[in-house]
Amino acid sequence: STVLIQGESGTGKELVARYIFNASNRGQRPFVPVNCGALTETLLESELFGHLKGSFTGALSSKDGLFKVASGGTIFLDEIGDTSPSFQVRLLRVLQEREITPVGSTEPLSVDIRIIAATNRELENDVEAGRFRRDLYYRLNVIPIFMPPLRRRREDIPLLIDYFLERNGEEADHGERFTPAALEKLESYHWPGNVRELENVIEQVSVLAPSKKIGDEYLPDKIRNPVPQNFVDDQPKATPTLDTVELAYINWVMDQVGGSKKEAARILGIDPSTLYRKLTR
Template sequence: MNRLSRFAVLFVDDEEMILSSLQRSFIKEDFDLHSARSGQEALSILGSCSIDLALTDLKMPVMDGMALLQEIKANFPEVSVIMLTGHGSIADAVQAIQFGASDFLLKPFAPEDLKAKVGHFQQIWKLNQENKKLRKELDEHFKFDSMLGNSPVMLKLKRMIAQVAPGDASILIQGETGTGKELIARAIHNHSERKEQPFVPVDCAALNETLMESELFGHVKGAFTGAHVASQGLFKAANGGTLFFDEIGELPLAMQVKLLRSIQEKEVRSVGSTKAVPVDVRIVAATNRNLAEEIGKGNFREDLFYRINMIEIVSPPLRERGDDLILLVKYFIKQFANQFSPVTTLAPETIEYLRNYRWPGNIRELENVIRRAISLGRSEAVLPGDLPDTIYRQKTEYVVPMQTISAADPSMDAYEKAAIVNALKLSDSNRKEAAILLGIGEATLYRKLKKYFE
């Protein structure tokens, strides 16, 4: 067992024989045992080792047990103390409790009484260790609370975030539009040492090109027409925290030069000022562009690319996330359900439509689709017809050649299967039209497709 996970006990007594006896009582236990012959030696051990329980004699030269107890409570309040006394009275024990001792034991004491006392504190320690572990796990869970998904690509992404977040290296998040790049940036911030400091997002695509420098670096009063008051700018607003450049590929080249200088020098100069001010920010950037290609086209500076791309993280598209789709659907239904709509779930055939779709707009598109379905839905379950035409009229995976009935299999199932195949072929794999050709409902067609082709 790792030393740090063992219950650590410190025995303090000026008599060597007593110390040896105490040590022998617990030699077979899986404890981390320490001993000291004076109060000063005990404080030295407490300062260099992690101790959970101290057992100290009351009467000792120079620094007695009561003085040591007060030092422990003042400097190591997390350490429990049992006072051992054979010289005083119950009054001494009561005073020790008042000074912060957790318990006392009168000498002479039976070994089983000593073991029972120490065993009680070990059980408390074990419970505290379990609670710490659970709190840590809960903390980790809630830091990723906004990043729904348990697919392999999402678990890999979360592990990557947890690994790189504690450092200060600049991070570039690559991914398609709508994949949740800002959520990743926020998760990085929340897992970092900067989590108590500001997280400041910068929408590079929305920045006013004329005022971009002022927005980022701030300006002094009167720096330009309309600058009636000074502004600190986004860099200073994020000081000590994380500055997130969303769609950094949209920055014009002139601003890229100034941004590069501020990142390299770790300082900014407000518009209209001659004084540079140091700033401490971590840079996280995101883009849906291929910045390597943009460099080749002359649209993005290569030196800035290498400065922001110390670590690259890829935000996976929704179509690669498997059953995360269903988790997200349930989340959005719960989030947007309201008293004006009966919708609480999706019909099974509707889920298949969603699974078959490519989702070019990713999570943002899915969110809009679910909000639309809740607004337009007329029943408890969203039906395929409640979906946008881009999804409802998509070609399905059931694209197969025209078939004829085999003489070797004249069963009704064979006739039905051939009829379905031919209807799909005639309707260019449009399920709604195929169902009309067959004279059956779309849900019935879906069940038969599952029966014959999966």
């Protein structure tokens, strides 16, 4: 079945895609990630579907596409929401017919491929606005997965630290590698860059810290001394209404306490029931 992973940039969508791949019966076959937003439409179609010699300017020889090369495995299509309408039509045919037609060819080729797609866009909104094909959306969204931002799942931070330590060739033991003060700073930081930012920080301090134990003094200044986020940063430039500012502030407080409604209500000085009403109005 196809999988659609949605969430902010850097939330670890490719990590989840790789986990799904490794746990599947295709885990011993190729896993091929493709960033759809980083390629032009022509290059993207050529990379995935392949092309015949002379089919477009620069096509000096024929080339097999990744759908064929990775047959039996999994293709991870990141930033699927950035694709063009014509590409969406071609991808829909792959999902419906299980076949591809290389650029410049009229002969379809059968492929056995699993597709996992990801996006940082709200595809339902794009579907309603006509920017993304409805039929393709439903074909991709067989198994939907939403990745919350890291600030909403702070309990995952120690596990992710262990994962990145192990990937860097170290023992996966955050409690042994970091002091309690450093871990507290890492868990309380708001992580605007999400999992990708955490990965970079762990790699940086692992290399720079001279001792086995990493104290908070080795953490970047933005983590040691975080600047409070402006809770109206994401609001329109027009003067916001009082309700809009209040809701933005409530959401900012929720971010600071890791999504705990009880703790947010305590800080705001209101009952949890009042907080719930304000969040759902």
